[in-house]
Structure formats: C-alpha cells, structure tokens
Amino acid sequence: MVMQDEREGEVPINSEGDIVSARKIVRDATMAMGFSVTDVTRVVTAASELARNAFHYGGSGVMYWRMINASNDVGIELTFQDNGPGIPDIEQAMEAGYTTGRGLGLGLPGAKRLMDDMKIESQVGQGTKVTVMKWRR
Amino acid sequence: MVQVWDGVVAAPLIGTLDNRRTEQFMECLLQRIVETNSPVALVDITGVPTFDTQTAQHLVETITAVRMLGAQVVLTGVRPALAQTLVHLGIDLSNIVTRASLSAGVRVAMEILDLLRADRGGDRADGGAYGWTHCRGGHAGQRCHHGDAAGFDLGWGPDGVGRGSRPADDEWCAPRGRQW
Numbered sequence: 001m002v003m004q005d006e007r008e009g010e011v012p013i014n015s016e017g018d019i020v021s022a023r024k025i026v027r028d029a030t031m032a033m034g035f036s037v038t039d040v041t042r043v044v045t046a047a048s049e050l051a052r053n054a055f056h057y058g059g060s061g062v063m064y065w066r067m068i069n070a071s072n073d074v075g076i077e078l079t080f081q082d083n084g085p086g087i088p089d090i091e092q093a094m095e096a097g098y099t100t101g102r103g104l105g106l107g108l109p110g111a112k113r114l115m116d117d118m119k120i121e122s123q124v125g126q127g128t129k130v131t132v133m134k135w136r137r
Numbered sequence: 138m139v140q141v142w143d144g145v146v147a148a149p150l151i152g153t154l155d156n157r158r159t160e161q162f163m164e165c166l167l168q169r170i171v172e173t174n175s176p177v178a179l180v181d182i183t184g185v186p187t188f189d190t191q192t193a194q195h196l197v198e199t200i201t202a203v204r205m206l207g208a209q210v211v212l213t214g215v216r217p218a219l220a221q222t223l224v225h226l227g228i229d230l231s232n233i234v235t236r237a238s239l240s241a242g243v244r245v246a247m248e249i250l251d252l253l254r255a256d257r258g259g260d261r262a263d264g265g266a267y268g269w270t271h272c273r274g275g276h277a278g279q280r281c282h283h284g285d286a287a288g289f290d291l292g293w294g295p296d297g298v299g300r301g302s303r304p305a306d307d308e309w310c311a312p313r314g315r316q317w
Contacts, residue, residue, distance in 0.1 A: 016156075110190060
C-alpha cells in the first residue's frame with residue numbers, strides 16, 4: 001500500500017513474485033496520484049513488461065519509482081536497473097517482434113507506446129537501465 | 138471451471154498468470170472440454186488485474202490448444218482500459234472472438250451452438266467433432282428416412298452395412314440423448 005505522502009520507493013526484482021509486487025506498487029502509486037483508469041492500466045502494464053525484462057534477461061534487478069512535480073503537472077517516473085548482459089543493439093531491441101528469448105518481442109516497443117517517454121542506457125556485459133515516465137492527464 | 142450450458146464451459150481466470158498457473162489452467166480447461174464434449178469455451182479475464190505480453194502469449198497458446206480439440210474460445214471480460222492497452226502493446230487478438238462481458242460471451246456461445254445445430258441439417262456425414270448420438274437429418278419429431286446416409290451414429294454404417302441393426306421404418310428420429 002502506498003501512503004499519500006510516499007513520493008518514491010524501490011522494489012527489488014528477483015523473482016516472478018517481485019514482478020507482481022512491482023505492479024502493485026505502481027498501481028497504488030498512480031491511483032494515489034489521480035491517474036485515469038486507462039492510464040493506470042497503461043503504466044502498470046509497461047512496468048510489468050520492464051520488470052519482467054529485468055528479471056528474465058538481467059537475472060535480477062531493481063525498480064525505482066518516483067513522483068515528478070513540474071509546475072502544474074504531476075507524473076510518475078520508473079527506472080529499471082539490472083546487471084545483466086546488456087543490449088548490444090538498442091534500435092533492434094525496439095523493433096516489434098524482435099526477441100532474443102522466447103517472448104513475443106513486443107515488450108520494449110509496447111512499453112514505449114504505453115508511456116510518454118522512454119530512455120534506454122545499456123552497456124554490454126554491464127547491465128541495462130530503462131527509464132520511463134508518464135504525465136497525469 | 139463450470140459447465141454453464143450443454144456444450145459451453147466457462148473458465149474464469151483470476152489473479153496473475155505466470156507460467157505455472159497458465160499450464161494448470163490449460164490442462165484443466167482442455168480436460169473439461171473433453172469431459173463435457175463442449176464445442177465452446179468461455180475464458181473470462183475479468184479477474185486478471187494486469188495483462189501484459191507474456192499473459193497474452195500464454196492465453197494465445199491456450200486458445201490454440203483448445204482449437205486443436207475442435208472447440209472454440211470466446212474471450213470475455215475485455216475491459217475498455219485493457220483493450221486500449223493491448224492495442225498499444227501491439228498484441229493482435231483479431232483472430233480471437235472477444236467480448237467485453239461474460240453475458241455477451243454467453244450470447245456468442247449460443248449463436249455458435251445454433252450454427253452447429255443448423256449444420257446438423259446439412260450434409261455433414263462426418264459426425265462432426267462431437268459424435269452425434271442420433272440422426273443428424275434435422276427432422277426431430279418426424280419419421281426418419283436417413284438410415285442409410287446419416288444414421289450411422291445409431292450404430293450402423295454410412296452405407297447401411299455393418300455395425301448393428303438399422304432401425305425399423307417407423308422409428309422416430311427424436312433428439313434424444315443429444316450430446317455435444
């Protein structure tokens with residue numbers, strides 16, 4: 001449960017169960033911030049995709065979330081950090097249908113479309129950091 | 138998993154769908170479909186809080202398996218927010234029948250059953266996927282003259298030879314013991 005005064009937090013992602021916890025925290029946070037039902041679903045779904053990537057491809061990782069205030073706007077920023085193998089070709093990873101695993105290859109491009117902004121930093125052999133954000137409408 | 142009608146099983150999905158739960162669900166659903174000889178399965182996702190690409194993949198696999206048994210799936214409980222999210226994710230469910238509510242899904246199931254019943258009046262001598270137990274001549278309550286062509290379900294061959302005795306001419310072709 002996210003308290004009203006909670007503005008940020010972090011969730012370790014080391015198991016399937018942690019993906020569920022990450023989703024729950026993002027859901028509670030966006031609902032507390034007053035996102036619409038559709039936008040809550042969008043952000044939670046994107047979080048689910050990215051948390052799963054961190055777990056499946058990175059082995060384990062962490063999700064940081066924080067509320068952003070900019071003049072009259074309120075938004076949420078989510079950062080997923082893992083210490084996995086990294087992404088050699090980010091452009092390719094963003095192509096719909098491309099996957100090195102057994103998934104659909106829609107997670108990363110899908111998460112980008114669900115959010116307002118997405119940034120990927122990755123170093124081969126070091127890990128990947130994906131940052132996404134969405135404004136409340 | 139419940140049989141809501143003769144030929145329709147409903148399977149509500151509740152909670153998160155991981156690999157293990159999907160496997161259990163698929164196993165259970167396929168088993169129920171065979172046990173009840175159902176041509177239609179309603180899979181209701183109202184109780185699934187988050188639907189992402191992995192969930193979609195699991196569900197599509199389940200639906201493919203159901204189709205291999207000769208049954209059809211109607212996916213129900215697709216909420217507006219979910220529909221928008223799935224479109225953004227780029228998940229293509231266009232070849233899957235989906236409905237917003239379970240009740241709308243039940244209506245689709247009834248239509249499918251009606252179509253199958255109408256089929257019974259046609260020339261399908263293959264017995265369909267569900268082993269009709271009476272003449273499929275589509276003339277319930279009337280005298281049956283189909284003993285040679287369609288009546289093989291009663292125990293004799295399509296050519297009037299073989300597996301049992303042909304019914305007497307005055308035997309009625311009633312919809313008894315219809316099974317899907």
